[in-house]
Amino acid sequence: MLRTAAVFLSPLVFVSALSAQSADMVFTNASVLTMSDDNPTAEAVAVTGNEITYVGDAAGAQALIGDNTEVFDLGGDTLLPGFVSGHDHLVAAGWNSRGVSLFGVETIEEAQRMIREYADANPDEDIILGYGFNRNNFGRWPTKAELDEAVSDRPAFILDYTIHDVWMNSAAFEAGEVAPDEEDQVPGVMYWQRDADGNQTGIGIEFQWAGAYLKAGAWNPSEDLAQFQQANYAAAVATGMTTVHVPLIAMPTVTDAELAAADERLALGYLKGLEDAGELDMRTFIATAYKDPTGDPAAVVEHTLSLRETYDSDMLRVWGIKIHPEGNWGSMTSWQLEPYEGSTSRGAAAIEGEKIMATYMLANAAGIPVGTHVDGSQTVRNTVDAIVAAKGAGFDVSNNVLHHYFTVADEEHRRVIEHGIMVNTTPAFQSSWDGEDQTALNVLGRARVEAQYARYASLMALGHNVSISADVPSSPIDMVAPLFSVEIAMTLQDPMNPDSKPFPLSRKPASLMESLKAITIYPAAQQAMEDKIGSIKVGKYADLVVLDQDITTVAPRDISDIKVLGTVMDGRFTHRDGI
Secondary structure, eight states: OOOOOEEEEETTEEEEGGGGSOOSEEEESOEEEOOOTTSOEESEEEEETTEEEEEEOHHHHGGGOOTTOEEEEOTTOEEEEOEEESSOOTTTTTGGGOSEEOTTOOOHHHHHHHHHHHHHHOTTOSSEEEEEEOHHHHTSOOOHHHHHHHOOSSOEEEEETTSSOEEEOHHHHHHTTOOTTOOOSBTTTBEEEEOTTSOEEEEEETTTTHHHHHHTTOOOHHHHHHHHHHHHHHHHHTTTEEEEEEESOOOTTTTSHHHHHHHHHHHHHHHHHHHHTTOOOSEEEEEEEEOOTTOOHHHHHHHHHHHHTTOBSSSEEEEEEEEOOSOOGGGTOSOOSSOOTTOSOOOOOSSOHHHHHHHHHHHHHTTOOEEEEEOSHHHHHHHHHHHHHHHHTTOOOOOOEEEEOOBOOHHHHHHHHHTTOEEEEOGGGGSSGGGHHHHHHHHHOHHHHHHHBOOHHHHHHTTOOEEEOOOTTTSOGGGOOHHHHHHHHHHSSOTTOTTOOOSSTTOOOOOHHHHHHTTTHHHHHHTTOTTTSSSOOTTSBOOEEEESSOGGGSOGGGGGGOOEEEEEETTEEEEESOO
16 A cells, blocks of 8 residues: 555654665665655655655664665765656657657758658658658748658658648658648648648648548557657656656547547557556556547547546556647647737637537536647637636536646736646747747747746746646657756756757746746646655655756756656666666
8 A cells, every 4th residue: 555654753754654664765865855845855765665654864764774675875966756747748759750850950951951861771661751840940831842852752751840740742642642622621720731822832730631641651559659658768767757647649640539549549558558567667647639620528528538447547547638729839820819920810729619618617527637738828718718617617626737838818827826727838849949939939029929928937936836848749859858847947048059048038937946846746736646746755656766966056057967867666766877
């Protein structure tokens, strides 16, 4: 059992009734940051089985050391609760990062060269894949003809850095059976980009391309899922991550409710096999997908509840539902209250206010939470309306979540604070990383950026529940480290660019403790797991991370360089490097 009786001995010492026996592990002479307000620091922590059984001073820990106890003298280095990601698509991410990487490439000509070289070096690949291009770096969208110049003998699908939009060559349109007059799924949201004469330019916006991708044979989950999940989890645990919230599994079937449901069952069955074998290295909480514009809220809720009957443990749980109603602000497809800069368009939504409202009411009535992708200020408004209405109807679900929180008007920001609505965001997307600062200025304008954009740090300053994460694969897996997001929150700068400037100008960075709570106790609460993980307390699961120095003495611009010596999840090491 997880819970045992705890005895209070002194202001520095908490110990469980299990302390009469020797601990399995003792971490001592440490700078322990517990993330617990009633006992914020300690010197030592003991673990017995999968449970924390002692938190206190180093002298008290000595009594728990027996012949078989592993003792780790940290010499003043930091011990923290295991890091909790509030938003990373780690189960299946990998299909969207195959082939040639174009992150950071600044011209179409350079992208063409790299794609051509990759295709020439891989003559046996039936489909040429790539990812990471940023049309804002290019100055415009690339075209089908330009991709044909790079590779014409095989289909080519090149995802942009958000994985929402795809650049295709002529062979991809043919292999994907895309008719020249194929209708858009949702005009203004999911559509084929066309020129002035109505011809497809080669760009599919917001998963309009997914059907073509499937028909061309680029998606084989039964063959590929295991390698993707294993690689992603290995990368994540090496950064101290012990828990991940997967806000929809992010597969190319996501816009088709029937196909997405089948893929969810496949993925969950695979993960359950890992759990049963004791090989699931992170606690995994999954939201089912609601992105099909023809989807029915009642059917989505029923599907989610049926899955939760099978998958509802503290290691693997169907958490609730993720609504993905729009595109993203960078491609001017998220739904705003006012038009984009230099445009008459406000964007649009595939799942509008009435369906968002119905989903929250039905799901919350059944006791399950809902998270919504809220890039645009209009979508924020619609979602806040739904959460407040569900709360007013008496549905006691405290962990509904707003994901992204990029562009938020004053009224909704106030209501989020007033109603304690939880928020997740990705600091990297609101910094100068990969030109995001300039993109924001281009599509939103300076006045709106300073007034409405990147408001997460102001919530953190109030002690509001905000989690921060990388949103892999919309950022590459090498940015998955929670401390990478912590550094950005504390500096508003890109850790990989020494010349990066704070952005936006009007924002005040978060403090260290605010930022650490955003990767520990706050995302734990978003999973309704704050009584079991997210802080170092007697009786909680032994989910811990060991750093190679005292994080409180590290300069903010060096936070992401801190090495993780060890990750402990459920009382066992999932990563060891120097401890």
